[in-house]
Amino acid sequence: MTEVMMKPGAVTTEPVLNRSEYEDFLYHEAALLDAWRLDEWLELFVEGATYEVPTAGAPDDADSSESLFYIADDYFRLRHRIKRLNSKQAHSEWPRSKTLHTVTNVRILGAEADGVRVTSNFVTYRTKNDVTHTFVGRHYYVLRKTDDKLCIVSKRSMLDMDNLRPQGRVSIIV
Amino acid sequence: MATLLKAVPEKTGRWVVEDRNKGVFKVAREAFVSDAIFEKERERIFDKCWLYLGHATELKEANDYLTRNVAGRELIFNRDRKGSYNAFFNVCPHRGAMVAREKCGSALGFKCFYHGWAFNNNGKFATRMGEGFYPEDFGKDGSVDLVRVPRLEEYRGFYFINFDEGAVSLEEYLADSREIIDLVADQSPNGMEIIGGGQQYSINANWKLLLENSFDGYHAEDTHATYFEYLSDYIGGAANDDLSAAKVESRAIDLKNGHAVIEGKAPWGRPIARTIPSWGEDGAADIRAARAELEARLGVEKAHRIADGDRNMGIFPSLVINDIMAITIRTFHPVSSGLIHVNAWAMGPVGEPRIQRKRRLDNFLEFLGPGGFATPDDVEALESAHRGYGNAKFAPWNDISRGLLKDQPTNFDEEQMRCFWREWARRMEDQ
Numbered sequence: 001m002t003e004v005m006m007k008p009g010a011v012t013t014e015p016v017l018n019r020s021e022y023e024d025f026l027y028h029e030a031a032l033l034d035a036w037r038l039d040e041w042l043e044l045f046v047e048g049a050t051y052e053v054p055t056a057g058a059p060d061d062a063d064s065s066e067s068l069f070y071i072a073d074d075y076f077r078l079r080h081r082i083k084r085l086n087s088k089q090a091h092s093e094w095p096r097s098k099t100l101h102t103v104t105n106v107r108i109l110g111a112e113a114d115g116v117r118v119t120s121n122f123v124t125y126r127t128k129n130d131v132t133h134t135f136v137g138r139h140y141y142v143l144r145k146t147d148d149k150l151c152i153v154s155k156r157s158m159l160d161m162d163n164l165r166p167q168g169r170v171s172i173i174v
Numbered sequence: 175m176a177t178l179l180k181a182v183p184e185k186t187g188r189w190v191v192e193d194r195n196k197g198v199f200k201v202a203r204e205a206f207v208s209d210a211i212f213e214k215e216r217e218r219i220f221d222k223c224w225l226y227l228g229h230a231t232e233l234k235e236a237n238d239y240l241t242r243n244v245a246g247r248e249l250i251f252n253r254d255r256k257g258s259y260n261a262f263f264n265v266c267p268h269r270g271a272m273v274a275r276e277k278c279g280s281a282l283g284f285k286c287f288y289h290g291w292a293f294n295n296n297g298k299f300a301t302r303m304g305e306g307f308y309p310e311d312f313g314k315d316g317s318v319d320l321v322r323v324p325r326l327e328e329y330r331g332f333y334f335i336n337f338d339e340g341a342v343s344l345e346e347y348l349a350d351s352r353e354i355i356d357l358v359a360d361q362s363p364n365g366m367e368i369i370g371g372g373q374q375y376s377i378n379a380n381w382k383l384l385l386e387n388s389f390d391g392y393h394a395e396d397t398h399a400t401y402f403e404y405l406s407d408y409i410g411g412a413a414n415d416d417l418s419a420a421k422v423e424s425r426a427i428d429l430k431n432g433h434a435v436i437e438g439k440a441p442w443g444r445p446i447a448r449t450i451p452s453w454g455e456d457g458a459a460d461i462r463a464a465r466a467e468l469e470a471r472l473g474v475e476k477a478h479r480i481a482d483g484d485r486n487m488g489i490f491p492s493l494v495i496n497d498i499m500a501i502t503i504r505t506f507h508p509v510s511s512g513l514i515h516v517n518a519w520a521m522g523p524v525g526e527p528r529i530q531r532k533r534r535l536d537n538f539l540e541f542l543g544p545g546g547f548a549t550p551d552d553v554e555a556l557e558s559a560h561r562g563y564g565n566a567k568f569a570p571w572n573d574i575s576r577g578l579l580k581d582q583p584t585n586f587d588e589e590q591m592r593c594f595w596r597e598w599a600r601r602m603e604d605q
Contacts, residue, residue, distance in 0.1 A: 053545055055371045057277075065532040067371035068520045070545035077540060080407065084400040084547055091397065092550035129557065163374035164544050165515060171550035 014144060016111050022118045022143065023106045025150045030101035033173050042082045046151045051078045053170055056159040070170050092171040097128035099172055115144035115153045124174045133167040135174045136160050190599035199575045199592055203566035206380035212511035218601045219491050220245040221337045224347045226493040226505045227251050227261060230331040231367035237295055240278040244335060245507050249323060250274050254296040261323040261335050262297055293320050330359035349430035354487050357480050358497050361446050362523030363471060369520040375544045376515055377553050379560035381492060381508040385594060387552050388494040388504065389436050389486035391585030392576060397555055401547040405442060409450040424585035432490030432597025434590035440484045442499040445534035447481030453533060460530055490597050500538035512560055518543060
């Protein structure tokens with residue numbers, strides 16, 4: 001039995017699944033990213049989904065209308081991000097870097113009207129130009145089951161780092 | 175003996191060569207990769223020039239402070255109990271530990287954790303010592319106060335430091351760049367502020383590459399093709415056509431003392447006063463109101479320049495103020511000849527409504543910063559060039575000649591970089 005916190009007054013029709021189902025989904029997502037199967041990765045998102053990476057060290061409730069992020073994509077910009085990354089003219093990622101996405105400490109935080117909040121820790125390695133950089137932090141998802149498939153309603157990646165030194169950029173999907 | 179007089183002078187230095195007769199301007203790649211040149215730059219440039227420290231709005235209240243590394247030196251930028259702005263070296267006068275170790279905060283004083291020496295936030299020594307360990311008048315002469323950075327001056331809220339006590343005033347140093355700073359500072363009747371959430375990142379390249387890149391219109395179409403593709407889709411028109419048109423109208427301006435700006439009109443929206451279809455009628459109405467306010471306050475001509483112009487400015491040696499699809503304040507510090515630490519912030523009007531602030535920040539992120547659609551490709555280009563300069567012994571020169579002989583070079587020429595390099599040569603080349 002999974003223990004979940006319900007926000008007082010939250011209305012939800014979203015059933016909370018077993019943690020292993022979320023874990024399988026996140027491992028699948030990581031595998032797609034490592035294989036640069038980005039179109040399939042984008043298909044994991046519902047239309048209208050958001051993808052955000054606040055600046056390193058930002059508070060968990062940072063708001064992209066008030067603070068500068070690294071990435072604050074609405075669905076339109078997210079689609080273009082993938083279109084760009086699929087292009088050889090995204091010079092930062094061509095020739096493509098090698099990535100390894102590691103996901104751990106998966107927890108179900110609670111159910112809300114638009115889906116179930118799931119978090120994980122992550123360590124992502126990016127190798128490019130003979131150097132391997134490490135990104136560490138926590139992913140926060142809202143996940144929803146649609147047509148019997150889990151989908152991402154929102155994904156926010158908090159970097160538990162002081163800055164982007166020496167990484168220099170977040171041109172991959174962390 | 176007859177003296178041969180040239181119509182235009184040729185300036186041949188060891189590292190910077192300007193030959194107008196041949197229409198050639200060249201910079202030695204050694205200047206980017208040599209550790210000896212970097213040490214000389216520390217002495218002749220970073221210890222002599224005005225360097226950007228921070229903006230007044232980053233310290234909103236008396237007693238606020240932040241810690242920052244400027245050109246390799248750990249500093250405290252703070253306001254004391256009276257509200258005055260100060261810059262101190264972040265080092266205990268006793269045995270040298272840093273007296274402030276958090277990024278920012280509010281503090282009446284600073285206490286070194288190592289041996290407990292304490293200082294008021296105006297830098298004054300404020301430690302009670304037990305009797306008999308030090309002379310009675312110990313520290314009364316200010317000798318164990320926090321050490322101030324020799325010079326701290328501001329222009330329109332932009333605070334700069336200088337490590338050279340004898341430097342000219344900031345205003346004199348900024349020369350004509352003040353006019354361009356005004357075009358940013360005047361954008362709101364409430365003043366302009368640094369928006370929360372700075373971007374700090376590093377680049378494995380020489381610092382001069384970033385200065386050149388930050389106002390290089392020539393590279394945009396090739397390096398940033400994916401951004402313009404996105405932009406065309408976003409604004410519902412051909413961004414590339416507008417970009418081509420902009421080539422005709424733009425210009426590079428020498429702002430003296432090594433500072434320069436390129437000014438033109440690009441296809442993106444400007445949160446201050448140039449709307450795009452995707453911002454809808456609400457966005458258009460906000461922009462009309464902003465423009466009317468600018469015209470009423472500053473007159474039609476200046477309002478037009480602020481609203482319609484895009485400007486990328488480099489202030490020698492290491493400050494960039496780009497007033498483009500958003501405003502970025504970007505300063506950078508060389509750690510070594512091949513490593514830069516970059517600090518970048520977004521700037522906007524004080525009290526900007528949430529929806530307009532969101533448009534501004536979205537505009538910023540779609541192009542600028544480590545997760546944008548353009549900056550990562552710039553970083554790749556700079557790092558690639560720096561690696562290429564490893565061949566300097568056999569392929570020794572960068573060519574920066576584009577538009578050298580034009581009466582009015584444009585954004586897409588390289589005059590703005592030549593302004594930088596002439597000043598660099600003046601300070602670096604032995605006479």
